[in-house]
Every structure is written in C-alpha cells, then in structure tokens.
Amino acid sequence: MKSINTLLVPVPTIRAHKLSCTVMNEQVLVLVHIETNDGLEGWGEATTIGGLSYAEESPHSIKTNIDAYFTPLLLQEQPSNVAEAMKLLNKNIHGNRFAKSAVETALLDIQGKRLGLPISELLGGRVRDRVEVAWTLASGDTETDIAEAKRVINERKHRIFKLKIGSNSVDQDVAHVLEIKKALGEYRVIVDINQAWTELQCLDGISRLQEGGVALIEQPISQRNKAGLKRLTDRFNVAIMADEIVQDPQNAFWLAAEHCADVFAVKINQAGGLTNACLIGKIAALAGVDLYGGTMLEGPIGTIASAHAFSTFPTLAYDTELFGPLLLTDTILKQPLEYKDFGLVIPNKPGLGIEVDKEKVYLLAKESKI
Secondary structure, eight states: OOEEEEEEEEEEEEEEEEOSSOEEEEEEEEEEEEEOTTSOEEEEEOOOSSGGGTSSOOHHHHHHHIIIIIHHHHHHHOOSSHHHHHHHHHHHOOSOHHHHHHHHHHHHHHHHHHHTOBHHHHTTOOSOSEEEBOEEEOSSOHHHHHHHHHHHHHTTSOSEEEEEOOSSOHHHHHHHHHHHHHHHTTSEEEEEOTTOSOHHHHHHHHHHHHHTTOOEEEOOSOTTOHHHHHHHHHHOSSEEEEOTTOOSHHHHHHHHHTTOOSEEEEOHHHHTSHHHHHHHHHHHHHHTOEEEEOOSOOOHHHHHHHHHHHTTOSOOTTOBOOOGGGGBSOOOBSSOOOEETTEEEOOOSSBTOOOBOHHHHHHHHHHOOO
C-alpha cells in the first residue's frame, strides 16, 4: 500500500429525513481512498446515520481512528491480501466495525481491479444482477408521504415503502402508517420503529399494524432486549425484523439459533465489512431466517458495495433498502448508479464497477467545515 486517505464529504439531502433518534438534513460521507505501489486505487465508505445519536461511531471518530490507528498499522505491516489485512486489523483494533468495513471495501475494490473481477465474484459469486429497492417515507407528514410514494410508483422507481416512526405517540404513528397503507393499497409497506417502543407498547401497536396489512416490523424495541424481541417474534404473525441488534457474525449466530427474529437486516458497515455481511447471510439462511438488505444511508460507494454483497445471497425475501444516493442532492461518481424498474443494477465491471470523481471528492472534503 502506498497511501490511505480518509475524507469527510457532507452532501445535503433532498428533504428532511426524520427518524425516531434524529432529523437529517445532510449526510456526511466518510470515504476511504487507498492507493497501491503498482498504481491501483480503491474506494470504501463508512457512512453512519446522525452522528452518535444512532450508533457508537460517528464520521469524525471514524476518520480519526483510521488516520491514527488503521493507516500507520497497514502501511507499516503491508499485508499481502485482503484477508491478511482484516486479520491484522481485527487482532490490533477492537470494534470500529464501520471503519473496518470501509477499509475492507477499498481493498476488495483494488483486488477486483487487479484480477479483473467484480467484488461480487470475490465474495462467492452473484445470483442476481439487480436488487429491488424500497423507498423510505420519512417527511413526518402523512399527505406528503402519500404523494411522494405515488410519484415514485408512477416513475417506476420504487414499489416497496418503509415508514420511519417512533418519534410520536403509538396512536399517532399507527394512524399515520395505516392511512398511508390504505392509500397505497396493494403496495408493500414496512415499518421501522428504530427501538422507540417498549414491549408493552408493541403489544398494542404491532397488533393494529398487523391487522392493517403492514408486511414487516423492524426493530420495535431496544437492541438490548433480545428476549423481548423473541417474545414479539413468537407472538405475532407479521414478520419481525432484527436490525440494530444484528452487529457481527457471532452475535447473528446466537440470534438465529434462538430464532429471535423472522428476518435479519444485513448492513455491511454494521457487520464490520462485506465478508462478515455475507457470513451473516449464510448463518441466517441455515437457520431459516429471511434476509433484508439494509442501509446506513450510504452514498454511492457504500451502496454499490452493499449491492455486491447482497447479490450473493441465495434468497433475499424482503429485498433491499439501498436508496441512499437518491436521498442526496449531488453525486460523487462520474456516472451515477443505475436505478431503473424499481431496482438497482449491479455493475459487472472489475472491483466496485464505478468511477469516483476523485477531483470533486477531494475538493468537497477540502471545502467542508467539518
């Protein structure tokens, strides 16, 4: 390895994105750019949601830790391949799953370019060339969300919709969801409560959402309440999905073994990298747990890296949520990702299969005040 640069690139969102824990008006992309001595370069992304309001890593902590710990270690030891590099990082640096994911993605991008293969082929081989993509309705206003959903259906962009709730009362949130579900009819509606409800609130709220035709309930209670999540999974017919509680392959193994959820949301950053994400997918499949391709609202680098991983899953029963780049007002690629016919097309070119606008990225990082 010749150099490793970590860049913070803020990009405004097309509208306010309201979650139970925060309201986002911009996304700070954390990009890792690695160059090798033989002239290859790779890109990775470690983007998170809402700084420390969502997870234990923030854009600033990711950059600081990569610059202070990851970069000196990798440049000094010069691991010969991706597996050796990740073994080195895992031995010497605890946690930091988002940062590790970005570094692994950049190294896989380089390896794919060196071998002339897409990343999906390095991960075992794809079984699909596109993934269906859900759109998140998170304006906080019912009529605005309904209009937005109908617009993207007519534009053939999305036909699955996730609603972010949990910041209002259970009655308000349930009424909001059911009104939207009624307006959208046959189209699939899923709900992300982002850990905002207590188990007692879930007994009432999920009952009404299930009766109203909602297809999936995501992480309704705290990630610390594994037993409660299992009780809800056992109680309701509507599928219960584990998200924040799914953090790495070992933890996913125990969740699957005890069938604490019907579905796992797999996120490459949350898993600690693409290899770990694929391992979680295998564990879930072996245990009869369905899969959903999740997002941390990454920009195009993290999104297409996720798509490469999800393309290798034998089944992807609940599709994906890889809409992050569509929420941003600007792109950092020479050619934007290809979204069409309700899904995202996964490129067949070597590595990630994208071309980053390097000059633009470095200029945006230099001009930012973060």
